[in-house]
Amino acid sequence: MVEEANFCPSKEAIMKPILQLPPMTCQRVREIDRMAMDQFQMPGIVLMENAGRGAAECMDQIAPEGSVLILCGKGNNGGDGFAIARHLQLAGREVTILAMAPTDELQGDALIQANITKAAGIEIQVLGEAPAKECLPIADIIVDGLLGTGAKPPLRGRYVDVVEAANASSVRRIALDIPTGMSGDTGETGEPTFQADHTLTFAAPKIGFAKRDADRFTGEVHVISIGAPLALLRQFSV
Ligand SMILES: NC(=O)C1=CN([C@@H]2O[C@H](COP(=O)(O)OP(=O)(O)OC[C@H]3O[C@@H](n4cnc5c(N)ncnc54)[C@H](O)[C@@H]3O)[C@@H](O)[C@H]2O)[C@H](O)CC1
Numbered sequence: 001m002v003e004e005a006n007f008c009p010s011k012e013a014i015m016k017p018i019l020q021l022p023p024m025t026c027q028r029v030r031e032i033d034r035m036a037m038d039q040f041q042m043p044g045i046v047l048m049e050n051a052g053r054g055a056a057e058c059m060d061q062i063a064p065e066g067s068v069l070i071l072c073g074k075g076n077n078g079g080d081g082f083a084i085a086r087h088l089q090l091a092g093r094e095v096t097i098l099a100m101a102p103t104d105e106l107q108g109d110a111l112i113q114a115n116i117t118k119a120a121g122i123e124i125q126v127l128g129e130a131p132a133k134e135c136l137p138i139a140d141i142i143v144d145g146l147l148g149t150g151a152k153p154p155l156r157g158r159y160v161d162v163v164e165a166a167n168a169s170s171v172r173r174i175a176l177d178i179p180t181g182m183s184g185d186t187g188e189t190g191e192p193t194f195q196a197d198h199t200l201t202f203a204a205p206k207i208g209f210a211k212r213d214a215d216r217f218t219g220e221v222h223v224i225s226i227g228a229p230l231a232l233l234r235q236f237s238v
Pocket residue numbers: 029030032033047048051073074075076077078079080146147148149150151152153154155156157159176177178202203226
């Protein structure tokens with residue numbers, strides 16, 4: 001009798017880099033992105049896929065039950081959200097996406113991930129005219145893939161009422177990279193700022209997380225590898 005393929009190591013066996021990077025500014029973390037692409041020939045979509053899969057595996061440990069609503073912004077923070085949705089669906093989770101813009105307004109890696117997500121049959125709702133409080137899909141967990149290292153505070157447009165609606169719902173909240181509304185460099189928070197129970201931050205912690213009371217918005221911080229080579233991590237760990 002053929003042994004059933006054992007796909008998954010035990011949950012604790014998720015592989016972690018042997019080198020943990022120190023807290024950095026958003027700009028410096030974006031340099032890691034850039035060097036991974038330019039010096040190590042890693043296409044941006046590979047970094048995003050690694051980020052998405054790593055974040056989904058972390059969610060499988062910290063929030064293993066319940067339906068998930070992923071809020072996707074127009075940039076690559078949203079792109080991560082689209083990738084996470086696919087990996088959560090693969091793990092049998094009920095996933096819905098609320099996108100801040102229609103797919104045809106996306107570009108680059110975020111557009112690629114959104115198109116894969118659509119092809120995978122995952123529901124993507126686009127924010128309409130109604131106030132977010134009235135149209136936020138019901139879920140047990142809300143994931144903030146609205147703004148990351150490309151944010152220029154203060155929040156503009158509909159991001160304000162979407163973050164307010166997310167904070168008003170009594171569900172678990174998980175931020176991707178940086179809680180939307182917070183500066184990753186200073187830890188300063190605007191009104192509103194996504195109030196997360198956990199923040200899954202990519203490549204390295206952001207220096208703003210060390211600000212006093214920043215944990216009111218980050219919750220517990222988990223660093224997610226984007227698969228950058230050890231030689232690159234070594235250049236940024238000094
Ligand atoms: N660095 C890494 O290792 C990786 C990072 N990834 C993810 O990419 C985002 C950064 O993506 P980027 O497209 O540069 O920026 P954002 O998605 O944060 O936002 C850009 C988007 O938002 C608009 N915007 C900016 N400020 C505001 C504001 N105050 N109000 C409203 N809208 C705003 C702006 O116009 C753009 O449209 C990083 O955080 C990671 O999540 C990679 O995916 C993986 C590797």
